[in-house]
Amino acid sequence: MKFKSVFDIIGPVMIGPSSSHTAGAARIGRVARDLFGKQPTWAKIHLYGSFAETYKGHGTDKAIIGGLLDYDTFDERIKTAFEDAQLAGLTYEFIPETANTEHPNTARIVIGDETSEMSMVGISIGGGKTEITELNGFPLRLSGDLAAILVVHEDRSGCIASVSNCLAKYDINIGHMEVSRKEKGNMALMVIEVDQNVNAQLLKEISDLPNITQVTRIAD
Amino acid sequence: MEVLFRNVRELVERATQENKLISEIMIEQEIMITDRSREEIMAQMDRNLTVMEEAVEKGLRGVQSTSGLTGGDAVLLQNYLKKGNTLTGELMLDAVSKAVATNEVNAAMGTICATPTAGSAGVVPGTLFAVKNKLNPTREQMIRYLFTSGAFGFVVANNASISGAAGGCQAEVGSASGMAAAAIVEMAGGSPAQCAEAFAITLKNMLGLVCDPVAGLVEVPCVKRNAMGASNSLVAADMALAGVTSRIPCDEVIDAMYKIGQTMPASLRETGQGGLAATPTGKWLEAKIFGGAVVGSGN
Numbered sequence: 001m002k003f004k005s006v007f008d009i010i011g012p013v014m015i016g017p018s019s020s021h022t023a024g025a026a027r028i029g030r031v032a033r034d035l036f037g038k039q040p041t042w043a044k045i046h047l048y049g050s051f052a053e054t055y056k057g058h059g060t061d062k063a064i065i066g067g068l069l070d071y072d073t074f075d076e077r078i079k080t081a082f083e084d085a086q087l088a089g090l091t092y093e094f095i096p097e098t099a100n101t102e103h104p105n106t107a108r109i110v111i112g113d114e115t116s117e118m119s120m121v122g123i124s125i126g127g128g129k130t131e132i133t134e135l136n137g138f139p140l141r142l143s144g145d146l147a148a149i150l151v152v153h154e155d156r157s158g159c160i161a162s163v164s165n166c167l168a169k170y171d172i173n174i175g176h177m178e179v180s181r182k183e184k185g186n187m188a189l190m191v192i193e194v195d196q197n198v199n200a201q202l203l204k205e206i207s208d209l210p211n212i213t214q215v216t217r218i219a220d
Numbered sequence: 221m222e223v224l225f226r227n228v229r230e231l232v233e234r235a236t237q238e239n240k241l242i243s244e245i246m247i248e249q250e251i252m253i254t255d256r257s258r259e260e261i262m263a264q265m266d267r268n269l270t271v272m273e274e275a276v277e278k279g280l281r282g283v284q285s286t287s288g289l290t291g292g293d294a295v296l297l298q299n300y301l302k303k304g305n306t307l308t309g310e311l312m313l314d315a316v317s318k319a320v321a322t323n324e325v326n327a328a329m330g331t332i333c334a335t336p337t338a339g340s341a342g343v344v345p346g347t348l349f350a351v352k353n354k355l356n357p358t359r360e361q362m363i364r365y366l367f368t369s370g371a372f373g374f375v376v377a378n379n380a381s382i383s384g385a386a387g388g389c390q391a392e393v394g395s396a397s398g399m400a401a402a403a404i405v406e407m408a409g410g411s412p413a414q415c416a417e418a419f420a421i422t423l424k425n426m427l428g429l430v431c432d433p434v435a436g437l438v439e440v441p442c443v444k445r446n447a448m449g450a451s452n453s454l455v456a457a458d459m460a461l462a463g464v465t466s467r468i469p470c471d472e473v474i475d476a477m478y479k480i481g482q483t484m485p486a487s488l489r490e491t492g493q494g495g496l497a498a499t500p501t502g503k504w505l506e507a508k509i510f511g512g513a514v515v516g517s518g519n
Contacts, residue, residue: 004254005254006261008374009369010366013271013334014333017439050490053436054437057286058437058438078329126382126386197255
């Protein structure tokens with residue numbers, strides 16, 4: 001069952017006009033910021049399919065920038081996101097693409113500051129629900145049926161065990177897990193789909209573990 | 221995942237056997253699935269209700285969308301209502317104006333609560349705040365209205381679709397209107413079975429409705445479709461309360477809607493390429509808004 005809660009139906013509370021093109025876009029921007037872990041100073045946003053065709057009218061651009069500024073779907077400041085970005089020192093560029101993507105509402109967000117850079121692909125699947133399909137070149141395969149967390153970590157022994165121990169401590173069962181890395185000993189990634197809800201305290205505890213760079217909830 | 225109902229038949233059977241309201245079954249299921257307390261869940265829906273109330277009030281004061289395509293019709297309707305000689309009656313037009321108000325606020329990038337989507341967000345609150353003046357419900361009954369709507373929407377979302385891109389407008393405004401009709405029946409004192417009849421009658425009359433937004437924007441014809449959805453749900457609710465039943469069971473109507481959606485061409489599923497979007501005026505408006513060249517009639 002894709003829709004689990006009554007609030008998936010009566011909700012989300014959001015700034016209009018479109019649950020997929022506005023609320024979903026804001027969520028994609030916010031996850032990108034969460035994964036980057038800080039306020040980026042620049043952003044290049046590539047839009048595909050229906051996002052590329054209709055982003056101006058739907059405020060998809062403002063919503064993504066709002067998300068990058070950490071605004072939620074219902075934050076009125078989404079409307080002034082461009083002005084707010086200028087004040088916050090965030091420069092941005094939107095690039096509508098013509099290439100076909102698997103999903104019609106796709107955005108590739110590349111963000112960074114003086115020291116680091118990150119790239120992420122998000123899709124908006126309807127009713128404000130979103131999925132992250134790629135991070136820094138790593139493809140992520142999520143069923144979308146389960147809550148999921150994403151852990152960016154150093155490729156060191158014991159890292160995966162310590163994260164799964166932490167989940168066990170909170171009585172959380174892993175439904176599906178994927179680990180990947182680019183090169184031995186470098187940055188690696190864990191994507192964990194779980195059967196139970198994940199709370200902020202658990203995320204904090206995982207992020208405090210050694211060699212963990214970033215922890216984010218990417219689906220719920 | 222363990223649930224209390226997977227379809228409308230199970231929902232109605234459970235409510236009837238346990239002598240409970242549909243809204244109560246939805247609340248119980250939410251407690252079971254999310255592991256949250258009844259108080260938390262009721263409080264969250266209360267906040268959603270407040271958002272809906274504020275959106276209606278804002279729309280009735282008058283708003284305009286960025287594109288200029290929509291806005292101001294809710295005000296026209298309320299002014300017309302105040303003259304006191306409407307053809308369809310006060311409650312009906314009040315619901316229509318409040319549904320329009322919500323969708324005008326949505327189009328103007330205001331704050332709304334998706335029910336079940338942003339494009340169909342007007343029907344449930346529009347009917348609620350109009351029926352409220354007739355039935356004088358408590359705050360709790362108004363919150364329950366949203367749970368009853370949610371119960372039917374939950375079935376549609378999981379067994380069919382609530383996305384215009386997947387199933388056309390029948391999946392969005394059609395679903396929203398059925399949800400509202402069922403909730404009106406419960407608030408008016410009808411039985412769980414009558415709620416299901418009202419849903420079925422409403423959706424049957426919105427089958428085949430395509431999603432053809434001009435310039436791809438959630439404005440034309442979305443705002444007015446919410447108006448008609450609201451009126452459809454009020455008529456169906458009255459029919460169900462009168463004892464009229466649907467010959468085709470509710471779940472089968474939902475299934476029919478799903479299958480119709482699957483056979484709908486992509487041009488009529490939220491791509492802004494067919495139907496009203498492809499009319500000469502629709503194309504002209506699109507070019508005017510986005511500054512592009514006016515091309516032929518497309519496909």
